[in-house]
Amino acid sequence: MANMMADSPTPELKQRLAHPPTKVQSKFVRVLRAYPLVFVGGLMVLALIFVAVFAGKLATFNPDFQFANGLAPDGAPLAPNHTFIMGTDDLGRDVYSRLLYGARVSLEVGVFASLISLFIGTTLGILSGYYGGFLDSIIMRITDIMLAFPFILFVVALVAVLTPSISNIFIAIGVLGWAVMARIVRAEVMKVKEFEYVQAARALGSRQWRILFRIILPNIMAPVIVLTTLAIGSNMLLESTLSYLGIGVQPPTPSWGSMLSEGQQVFEYAPWLLYYPGMALMLAVLGFNLLGDGLRELFNPRRVR
Amino acid sequence: MSEPLLQVRGLKKYFPIRKGVLRRVAGQVRAVDGVSFEVAAGETLGLVGESGCGKSTAGRSILRLIEPSAGQILFNGRDIRKLRAGQMRLMRREMQIVFQDPYASLNPRYTVRQILEEPMIIHGLFHSAAERKKRAAELLETVGLSASRMDRYPHEFSGGQRQRIGIARALAVDPKLIIADEPVSALDVSVQSQVLNLFADLQKQLNLSYVFIAHDLSVVKHISNRIGVMYLGQIVELGSSDQLYEKPLHPYTQALLSAVPVPDPEVRRERIILQGDLPSPANPPKGCHFHPRCKDVMDICRTQAPEWKEVEPGRFAACHLYD
Numbered sequence: 001m002a003n004m005m006a007d008s009p010t011p012e013l014k015q016r017l018a019h020p021p022t023k024v025q026s027k028f029v030r031v032l033r034a035y036p037l038v039f040v041g042g043l044m045v046l047a048l049i050f051v052a053v054f055a056g057k058l059a060t061f062n063p064d065f066q067f068a069n070g071l072a073p074d075g076a077p078l079a080p081n082h083t084f085i086m087g088t089d090d091l092g093r094d095v096y097s098r099l100l101y102g103a104r105v106s107l108e109v110g111v112f113a114s115l116i117s118l119f120i121g122t123t124l125g126i127l128s129g130y131y132g133g134f135l136d137s138i139i140m141r142i143t144d145i146m147l148a149f150p151f152i153l154f155v156v157a158l159v160a161v162l163t164p165s166i167s168n169i170f171i172a173i174g175v176l177g178w179a180v181m182a183r184i185v186r187a188e189v190m191k192v193k194e195f196e197y198v199q200a201a202r203a204l205g206s207r208q209w210r211i212l213f214r215i216i217l218p219n220i221m222a223p224v225i226v227l228t229t230l231a232i233g234s235n236m237l238l239e240s241t242l243s244y245l246g247i248g249v250q251p252p253t254p255s256w257g258s259m260l261s262e263g264q265q266v267f268e269y270a271p272w273l274l275y276y277p278g279m280a281l282m283l284a285v286l287g288f289n290l291l292g293d294g295l296r297e298l299f300n301p302r303r304v305r
Numbered sequence: 306m307s308e309p310l311l312q313v314r315g316l317k318k319y320f321p322i323r324k325g326v327l328r329r330v331a332g333q334v335r336a337v338d339g340v341s342f343e344v345a346a347g348e349t350l351g352l353v354g355e356s357g358c359g360k361s362t363a364g365r366s367i368l369r370l371i372e373p374s375a376g377q378i379l380f381n382g383r384d385i386r387k388l389r390a391g392q393m394r395l396m397r398r399e400m401q402i403v404f405q406d407p408y409a410s411l412n413p414r415y416t417v418r419q420i421l422e423e424p425m426i427i428h429g430l431f432h433s434a435a436e437r438k439k440r441a442a443e444l445l446e447t448v449g450l451s452a453s454r455m456d457r458y459p460h461e462f463s464g465g466q467r468q469r470i471g472i473a474r475a476l477a478v479d480p481k482l483i484i485a486d487e488p489v490s491a492l493d494v495s496v497q498s499q500v501l502n503l504f505a506d507l508q509k510q511l512n513l514s515y516v517f518i519a520h521d522l523s524v525v526k527h528i529s530n531r532i533g534v535m536y537l538g539q540i541v542e543l544g545s546s547d548q549l550y551e552k553p554l555h556p557y558t559q560a561l562l563s564a565v566p567v568p569d570p571e572v573r574r575e576r577i578i579l580q581g582d583l584p585s586p587a588n589p590p591k592g593c594h595f596h597p598r599c600k601d602v603m604d605i606c607r608t609q610a611p612e613w614k615e616v617e618p619g620r621f622a623a624c625h626l627y628d
Binding site for chain 1: 365368370393394395397398401402404405406409410411412413414423424427428471474478
């Protein structure tokens, strides 16, 4: 035995010593370990999606029904109790049920508006950054105008023209909200396209679409993903702002913004009308932000070992 | 001698300087200003010069990574500047480039295997994934890396290893010519010699031709058959590396060579110190571009540009000293 130990290692063993087999652990698991808050963010987003999808099953009442027993004798909303676990609003509707259905609106508007912005902003940003020149000047001047305009005013005007509905709200927010995305994508493309690996791809004879979509696009995805998840959060807030202003989702459809708007008129004696939708909004936005930070790490081949 | 593999004639690249709101062209930077040379099959031509003399621009213009402003680039007798986009893509199989910075030249999102298979996919070289993988493994072994590591990402390799991967990528399409754009400048000295030896070995094995761009004279001497010395966008002297090092003709070459350290403390050599700065290529001096810094300057140098001519057999220079 001792003799064998003294022998010089076989080439095979040498090879193994030089490159010890690393424990293959999926990147997903490694990211979760390194960034546990991602997990929290992901769970919050999943919970939101779950609530939005199964609002019909989870809700205890019809969210739009005005209960005769939902108001106190003096007409004031009821505080949380056994029947109405989050109380009722000033029309005697169940706050809990409205909150669940409101998640649908928030999520729908947040996600779809962000996807529209993502698509427009990325397309224009890539064209602008890669081709430069005259095209770049035109796209960037339009972007400047979009950014200089008071955004809310813009959206309000567009929604007013389109007539308020859920789909028109996310179209308006999405179509107007791409400017920041375009700016960031353009800057990233301008940075990445100067790298020699892009030159190498050209030298190897790659076609333009291959360079744009297989080389440049994957290398700019990290900030794009982060920005998109952050945008989902802020677009959810924007929806509630619009609903709060009365040009968002139209009554009686519940949305967190409209609930806040209605609740603030009576919040002195019915504060739960602000607590619950406010809390829901905050947690949802926080969830998307945490998730965004985590996704950035997941898309970075270098950071996580 | 048969026809050279690569002939460059009067290559020029001018970059416009744009000014003002309307972006009018206010002047031109003459990065490459009339460069001509030939490279035979299996030969290495070194291009040396200070930073900013246009050697990298010349290298990239030959591959049309930068579109040249004027001149002819004949590869196997065909002018590649006249090729349409599709034909040019095919031509790119023949000529490849190895870059200076091994950290920027590999796509960080691809594994080494993907990096090596990319050129095969672009040119449709193999039809099955298994064949491509086998070829990628061969390429890695060729450049002295273990094929077992091909599913790793570039950041998991050292600078020298990355440069080897860059070389393997260039070899993936079986090129005849490789333009090496300062391929060892970013590496440690110990690693430099390994990579240089790799270049030399590959040349023997695969009968490659190199255009080897560098600013380090000892590096270029080691690997080149012939050397061209560039100054301010032009080649001022061209000759076989032995002759050029033994007896430099052009005063600029003399000054450059006098700056190469000699590994012998006893040897005292006269250093020729160049006076003044490198002039701007946007506004080069009249006459000979080198005259404001030349130790042998004559009156004619200030007014008339010297002709490019064969001073001795196989030795070219552009200098009035040899009129």
